Amino acid sequence: MGCAASKSEPAPRQLVLLGGGECGKTTIFKQIQLVYGEGFTNTGKGEEWLDPILNSPIRSMHQLLKAVKSKEITLPDGKEETAGRVLAFSKSDTLTPEIAADIASLWGESCISSLAETKETDLDDNATYFLDKVADLGVPAYKPTDEDILKVRDPTRSIETLDFRVGKAKFRVIDVGGQRMERPKWNLTGEITAVLFVCSLIEYDQVLREDLKQNRLKESLNLFDIACNRRYVDNPIILFLNKKDLFEKKVKKVDLNVCFPTYKGGLAYEPALEYIKYRFLACRKDKLKPIYILETTATNTQNMQFIFESMVDIVERQNLQALDSAEWPSPRGVPCQPLESVEARLGVRAPLAAPAALHRAAWRARFPRLDSRGV
Numbered sequence: 001m002g003c004a005a006s007k008s009e010p011a012p013r014q015l016v017l018l019g020g021g022e023c024g025k026t027t028i029f030k031q032i033q034l035v036y037g038e039g040f041t042n043t044g045k046g047e048e049w050l051d052p053i054l055n056s057p058i059r060s061m062h063q064l065l066k067a068v069k070s071k072e073i074t075l076p077d078g079k080e081e082t083a084g085r086v087l088a089f090s091k092s093d094t095l096t097p098e099i100a101a102d103i104a105s106l107w108g109e110s111c112i113s114s115l116a117e118t119k120e121t122d123l124d125d126n127a128t129y130f131l132d133k134v135a136d137l138g139v140p141a142y143k144p145t146d147e148d149i150l151k152v153r154d155p156t157r158s159i160e161t162l163d164f165r166v167g168k169a170k171f172r173v174i175d176v177g178g179q180r181m182e183r184p185k186w187n188l189t190g191e192i193t194a195v196l197f198v199c200s201l202i203e204y205d206q207v208l209r210e211d212l213k214q215n216r217l218k219e220s221l222n223l224f225d226i227a228c229n230r231r232y233v234d235n236p237i238i239l240f241l242n243k244k245d246l247f248e249k250k251v252k253k254v255d256l257n258v259c260f261p262t263y264k265g266g267l268a269y270e271p272a273l274e275y276i277k278y279r280f281l282a283c284r285k286d287k288l289k290p291i292y293i294l295e296t297t298a299t300n301t302q303n304m305q306f307i308f309e310s311m312v313d314i315v316e317r318q319n320l321q322a323l324d325s326a327e328w329p330s331p332r333g334v335p336c337q338p339l340e341s342v343e344a345r346l347g348v349r350a351p352l353a354a355p356a357a358l359h360r361a362a363w364r365a366r367f368p369r370l371d372s373r374g375v
Contacts, residue, residue: 012163012170013315014191018227019198020220021155021209022125024242027298028198029162029175030150035305036164039146046144052154053144054095054137056130060123061086061103064112067121073111082106100138107131119205125246126151126299150299166312194315195232197224198240198298201247201276204259217259217276225283228291236290238311239280241273245297 019025033039040046065083068075075083082102089099106112115121116128129151130137160175173196203216228237248269256272257263260279265271277293284291292314297303 010170011191012172013193014172014174015194015196015315016192016232017173017175017196017198018223019240020200020203020216020223022153022216023198023200023203023220024240024296024298025198026154026175027150028196028240028242028296028304029160029173031298031301031304032162032164032173032308034146034150034301035308036166037162040149041144041146046146046149049144049149049152049154050142053130053148053152054142055091056124056127056152057103057134057137058086058089058093058095058099059091060127060131061106062091063121063123064115065106067115067118068112070120071115075111076109079106079109095134095138097138097140100134103131103134107134124153125202125243126153146301147299150301169312171312171315192232192235195227195235195237196240196311197227197237198242199224199280200243201241201273202243202250204256204276205254215259221279221283224280228283228289229285233286233289236292236314238292238294238314240294240296240298240307241276242296242298244273244295245300247273 017025017029030040038045040049065087068083082105086099086102086106093099113131116123116131130148136142162173162175164171164173199220200216203220206216208214208216208219224239251269251272252267255263255267256265256275260275263272263275265275273295280293281291294307294310296307
């Protein structure tokens with residue numbers, strides 16, 4: 001009696017997740033765990049994030065009090081003693097109810113809370129979220145929520161992988177640290193299906209923690225150039241322009257021309273966003289290399305669920321490599337529009353246009369869920 005030949009399971013589509021430090025890359029990795037995996041709070045994995053969550057308000061208040069001192073701000077009566085207790089409390093110590101109450105008391109003073117939006121304090125993006133709930137965090141045996149885990153900053157210091165399924169298709173996301181010391185690990189071996197590159201939109205007036213002379217957005221452009229033209233030349237790239245919610249507020253106050261003097265769009269969201277897209281697209285040497293741009297708010301699970309559906313549509317249904325060919329057929333018999341008409345409608349210039357842009361009308365007819373331009 002013969003034995004039936006066993007069928008080996010196909011290898012997962014491997015997606016490498018890259019980006020500079022504090023771009024929100026790890027938050028996207030955590031969202032994938034929430035959307036496609038078992039999550040955190042229902043599996044007991046939330047305890048792994050407890051220390052950085054409890055440490056966040058301590059670290060943030062230390063930074064705020066440092067700014068108070070440097071600006072020679074006089075605290076209200078009795079608050080100097082409170083500030084002294086908080087400063088004497090080590091950032092590595094476990095948050096106690098007493099210190100939590102002290103931090104909440106100081107955070108309630110407008111002379112301190114008003115400093116949170118200043119660039120000099122260099123707070124984490126979600127610092128105010130943890131300062132607002134510091135009293136709850138100080139309760140013994142506090143249990144982190146999914147929102148806590150998504151919003152806490154905890155830099156990736158090693159290569160982390162996550163396998164997940166969408167239907168019958170299997171994917172593997174590889175998260176690599178974004179700080180300079182971690183970047184030698186970017187040169188991964190093995191079959192890579194696509195690159196997920198994350199950039200924070202709000203970093204245009206910020207500098208690196210490890211190099212105070214280097215602008216973060218320009219650093220992201222340099223890293224994108226390396227990923228696009230050297231490390232992953234043959235792989236399509238999905239570009240996540242992250243923190244769009246914060247960018248929409250910030251760009252009304254801080255002009256993008258502080259980073260790019262040639263930008264003349266003023267304090268307006270759409271022109272600034274389009275200019276940043278242009279700068280990234282201009283990095284690629286092969287103008288036919290497919291780049292997909294998705295605007296994201298990584299801490300918003302509903303937004304990210306839609307983004308992931310779009311990402312899967314790109315990777316799985318098209319397999320992305322088909323977009324490298326100018327002979328790509330029209331899906332479902334929908335005729336492709338002439339280049340000139342597509343350019344006129346989309347405002348895409350021919351030198352920057354890739355096959356996905358040229359066939360966008362037909363592509364959108366097949367994949368209506370994808371709501372971002374692939375160029």
